[in-house]
Amino acid sequence: MATIGPQDTTFDVPDPTDWKGTALQGFAAVESPMRCQVCKEFMTTPMMTSCGHTFCSLCIRRCLANDGLCPACRTPDQELKLRANKCMGEVIESFKQIRGPALEIARMPPVLSDPVSQKRKRDASISNSQDLEKRRTRSSTRIASQEPLESPMEATYIEQSDGASAPPSDHSSSKPNNISNPSITTNFRLQRPTFEPTPLPTLNYSLLSDTNLRKKLKDLGISSIGNRPPLERRHREWVTLWNANCDSSKPRSKAELLRDLETWERTQVSQGTSRNYTGGGLPIASKDFDGAAWSSKHGPTFRSLIEEAARSRRQKSSGEATSTSEPIGVTIDVSGDNFSEETNDCAD
Template sequence: MDGAFDIPDSTDWLNTPLNLLSTLENALHCQICKEFYDTPMTTSCCHTFCSKCIRTSLSTDGKCPACRTADQASKLRNNWALQEVVLAFLAARPAALGVARKERDALEEAKRGTKSGKRKRAVLDSDDVAQMEVEGRSTRRKSQRIAASHGSQPEAIDEVDDSDAGSTFEPEHEEPIDDGLVECPLGCGKRMKIEAVEPHLDRCEDERKQASRSQSRTPLSNGLHRLPNTNNSSTTKPQDRISEFNYSLLNETKLRKKLEEASIPAWGPKQLLIKRHTEWVNLWNANCDSSRPRSKRELLQELDTWERTQGGRAPGVNGLASSVMRKDFDGVGWANKNRGDFAKLIDQAKRKHGSPGTEGEGTGKNVDEAGQDGTTVKSLEGAGDIPPPSGQSARAGEENVEATDLFAPRRDESMTPSGEQHHDPHNNHTRRPSLPIDVTPAVAGSPPRKVPMFRLPEVPVRDVDADGHGGH
């Protein structure tokens, strides 16, 4: 979250003599994300937004957010001029802000009207400059993602400065000395007696080769962060934009296959698949619009962020993060509040457990419930491609027999201890009598008996609950 806290903001200009720049800065913000335009695109109704923003917005309701004219993502056009304005402003911003703040401080100082203030101001100045530089760097880093290839100008200038400084210093050391020695004709700068030139030449040539090799290496590595970028943009630029499918014509299996073909995660119910694919299309196409496209891997990472914030691994309705329990979570209160529900569930489980006919079903269902309640299962599976329990039960028919064979024992091992950790407070008093969680490890504990979650076990498991409540 920390990164979010130094977002440059138009309010930075308020209370400085340059407060009108606040309006300018706001004008350079996309009205959807309220940040500086990142790859601005113009709609057919002539409104401008970030590529990703307008694409997402259009795929939600197909209208321009500003005037609500119907529009299509395919009609968007790059606004390169605006992009350059934004980049230029971003480059000038830190310095301008530094000046503005200095001016403001000076004015305040003047208001106080003390003489000693002057000396203080001098100190302040150097501080300010240092701060300015730090700020400049951080905003620049921030904007690097935004920055297009022409946007690397500030960096380029920095580099030129450096090398200039180097080259202007060197010549000063050279002074023509008349000491009767000859300079190496190959220009290595060494001076020697005329007889020594011949043997030196061989060595010098070797040295020069080495030097030139290492020299050519240095500029290469210097330019590395720029060169590949231009390369990238030329090689990845012609990437084709992809389009959304007509999702209503595809059934879930076909859609899942399409997602797999696109090598993006393909778990979850159809609704989630559609949402994920739409997000992927928008990410991908916005990347095609960009003058500095990112690699597919970065895009996939971004999709993963989406998954964790808005997609299938997003925090639940209650706002809890999927794997982290809130610090001030009132476990006892929760347990008391839901005592009735817990009791009912336990009761149901017991009843189901009692009648051997519904045995297997009962177990499966309760594991599911535990998963939904806890959301811990999600985090446990985090690494794998195994869908969360809800998805699992949704397509119970398809691959479940193998899936659960693989899945059930692992979950049982990991489920119980961490389930306890996360939900200690309310599980404590419900867990003891609740059968399913106690039962399943026991079932899975006997290795030769592979019991798929939804199939009836051949051997009645009923004996296990004997320790639960006094035996049958």
């Protein structure tokens, strides 16, 4: 059956707006809280802040490492106060499994049925149920007539038994108990992963020399090439990746995290990370950046640039006005001769 919507899904990006215009429009409000406010994707390893907002573990750790503020309400927070929101993670995983089939059903056009055909279907179902009931009645009568009568030995035992003696042994009592022990059943949700990483502490880089910082990078197994600012950024990103991996119920290997770190570094180089940093290597968006001191130091330079731009704009506008409004000098010969022009360039 044909569905409503674009057939080419090459550039189809899942979004809560996919539910709009379908029979399940309310699912858009259900899906929106499941997406991270930072990356706009379904939350991976949801972590709750002390102010009650939930984000991806990696996203919120990067934000807190950058400015120490909650991305939603701008409340100061710390990584140590983050708590795993496991219920939200289970809801997201379940919703992701049913999202595709539910969206296909929601996009199906409504089927208009004929009232005559509906009446025929009801009549057919009623007749089928009546036939089935008749067959059940005949089969139950046949089974009841074939049941064996109670044997005399069993009747004698029932009459003489006072409830204290055990019933006669039967071969059915020797059958093994097929009920499995619940303790033998493996609970996969309680299985602990084979790789259990421990969180890494954050460092105060102002107390570390270049040699000590390079040594810590080598101990962690990551590159120690570069000057001071790239080393600090690399270590900060590695701690963020590692601690976010510790929050996950299915942690990844160190080799996978190293590939993520390498991808992050290539992205930073391609985007020109150096333009976001001051001459001293401190990021402008950092929580330790002194904006007032920076403004007082470079304020006169900015004001002089603004005045110079305004002066050049005024000179340009006045020059254009002079060139367009310059008068042409013309004198009249009162003796009756023709006009004589003072300027040779304007002779017609």
